[in-house]
Amino acid sequence: MKITGASVIVTCPGRNFVTLKIVTDQGLYGIGDATLNGRELAVASYLSDHVIPCLIGRDAHQIEDIWQYLYRGAYWRRGPVTMSAIAAVDTALWDIKAKAAGLPLYQLLGGRSREGVMVYGHANGADIAETVDRVGAYLEMGYKAVRAQSGIPGLDGVYGIGKGKSYEPATKGLPQETIWSTEAYLDFAPKLFDALRTKYGFAPHLLHDVHHRLTPIEAARLGKSLEPFRLFWMEDPTPAENQEAFRLIRQHTVTPLAVGEVFNTIWDCKSLIEEQLIDYIRTTVVHAGGITHLRRIADLAALYQVRTGSHGATDLSPVCMGAALHFDLWVPNFGVQEYMAHADETDAVFPHSYRFEDGFMHPGETPGHGVDIDEKLAARFPYQPAYLPVARLRDGTMWNW
Ligand SMILES: O=C(O)[C@@H](O)[C@@H](O)[C@H](O)[C@H](O)CO
Numbered sequence: 001m002k003i004t005g006a007s008v009i010v011t012c013p014g015r016n017f018v019t020l021k022i023v024t025d026q027g028l029y030g031i032g033d034a035t036l037n038g039r040e041l042a043v044a045s046y047l048s049d050h051v052i053p054c055l056i057g058r059d060a061h062q063i064e065d066i067w068q069y070l071y072r073g074a075y076w077r078r079g080p081v082t083m084s085a086i087a088a089v090d091t092a093l094w095d096i097k098a099k100a101a102g103l104p105l106y107q108l109l110g111g112r113s114r115e116g117v118m119v120y121g122h123a124n125g126a127d128i129a130e131t132v133d134r135v136g137a138y139l140e141m142g143y144k145a146v147r148a149q150s151g152i153p154g155l156d157g158v159y160g161i162g163k164g165k166s167y168e169p170a171t172k173g174l175p176q177e178t179i180w181s182t183e184a185y186l187d188f189a190p191k192l193f194d195a196l197r198t199k200y201g202f203a204p205h206l207l208h209d210v211h212h213r214l215t216p217i218e219a220a221r222l223g224k225s226l227e228p229f230r231l232f233w234m235e236d237p238t239p240a241e242n243q244e245a246f247r248l249i250r251q252h253t254v255t256p257l258a259v260g261e262v263f264n265t266i267w268d269c270k271s272l273i274e275e276q277l278i279d280y281i282r283t284t285v286v287h288a289g290g291i292t293h294l295r296r297i298a299d300l301a302a303l304y305q306v307r308t309g310s311h312g313a314t315d316l317s318p319v320c321m322g323a324a325l326h327f328d329l330w331v332p333n334f335g336v337q338e339y340m341a342h343a344d345e346t347d348a349v350f351p352h353s354y355r356f357e358d359g360f361m362h363p364g365e366t367p368g369h370g371v372d373i374d375e376k377l378a379a380r381f382p383y384q385p386a387y388l389p390v391a392r393l394r395d396g397t398m399w400n401w
C-alpha cells in the first residue's frame with residue numbers, strides 16, 4: 001500500500017492543533033496529532049517542508065522502517081519538534097494499518113489487557129474551598145482519580161488554575177507573565193490535601209502537579225509533608241531534564257513520583273527508570289515519537305515496575321487521546337491516563353469513537369484509532385498565535401512556569 005500524499009492541517013477550534021493526514025493508493029487514510037503547544041508552526045513546517053517529501057511512494061505498512069528512517073535519517077536526533085513530527089507520521093500509519101485490518105488499533109498492539117482505561121480529571125479552584133468542591137464534582141461524575149490544584153493566596157496565575165471549570169494555560173498573543181513563590185506554595189499544598197482527605201476520605205486517588213517548580217531538596221520536603229495524605233502521585237517536582245535530582249528526592253520520601261510529559265525519547269527517562277527513581281512515566285503518543293516509541297519506553301519501564309500515566313491535557317488533540325486510549329487498553333504496565341475534556345468546537349472538528357463512563361475511558365471499536373478530522377469545519381477556525389505563560393520570582397528572576 002503506497003503513500004500517495006500527505007497534508008498538514010492547522011486549526012484553532014478553541015485552541016491550536018496541528019494534524020497530519022496521510023493518504024494511500026488504496027483509498028485509506030490515517031491521521032496523527034503533531035501539536036506542540038506554543039510552537040505549533042515549527043512542527044507544521046518540519047512536516048511539510050522536510051518529512052512529507054520523503055514519505056511519498058513509501059509502503060504505508062512499513063511503520064518501523066519509516067520510523068527509523070525519520071529518526072536516524074535526520075541525523076539531528078530527538079527534541080520536541082522532531083519527535084512530535086515523527087509521532088504524527090507513526091500515529092497516522094498505525095491508523096491506516098488498523099483500518100486496513102478492519103480492527104480497532106488496540107487489537108494490533110496485542111489486544112485488550114483490561115476492561116477500560118482509568119482516567120484522572122483535573123480539578124482546580126481559586127482557593128481550598130473551591131478546589132474541594134471541584135474535586136467533589138469529579139467524584140460525582142464517577143472519577144476514581146482526581147488531580148487537585150488550587151490558587152495560593154497572594155499569587156496570581158498559579159499553574160493549573162483556570163478561569164472557569166476547565167483549564168487552558170495557553171493564551172492568545174504574547175506569553176502571560178506570572179509570579180511564583182516557593183515559600184508560599186510549600187506551606188500551602190499540605191493544607192489542600194488535608195482538607196481533601198478530611199472531606200472525601202482515602203478511597204479516591206488524589207494526584208498533584210508541581211509543574212517543575214522546586215529544587216530537589218524542596219521537592220523532597222513537599223513529598224514528605226504530603227505523605228500522610230497518601231497521594232497517587234506527585235508530578236514533575238523538579239525540572240525534568242536533570243535526572244540525577246530524583247536520587248535526592250527519592251532518599252527522603254515515599255510519595256510516588258511521576259514525570260515525563262516533556263520527554264521526547266527513551267533516553268530522557270532511561271536512568272529514571274533503570275534506577276527506579278520514579279513510579280509513573282508520563283510520556284505520551286504525540287511528544288514521544290508515537291506508538292512505536294512509546295511502546296519501547298513502556299517495555300523498559302515494565303522491567304522496573306514503573307507504570308504508565310500518560311499526559312492528556314487539552315493541548316493534546318483528540319487524535320492523540322484516541323491513540324493513547326488504544327495504547328492504554330493494551331499496555332501491560334498501565335497506571336492511569338490523564339483526561340482533560342476538550343471544548344465543544346474541538347470535539348466537533350475531531351469526531352471520535354472514544355467515550356467516558358464511570359471513571360473509565362473506552363477507545364471504541366471503530367477500525368483504526370477511531371478519531372477523524374472534519375477538514376471543512378477545521379478550515380473555519382484559522383490558526384491564532386498563542387503561548388504558554390512564563391513565570392518569575394517576586395524579584396523578577398525568570399523561573400520555571
Ligand atoms: O499535566 C498536565 O496536564 C500539564 O502539566 C499540562 O497542563 C501542561 O502545562 C501543558 O500540557 C503544557 O502544554
Ligand SMILES: [Mg+2]
Pocket residue numbers: 209211235236261
Ligand atoms: Mg503536568
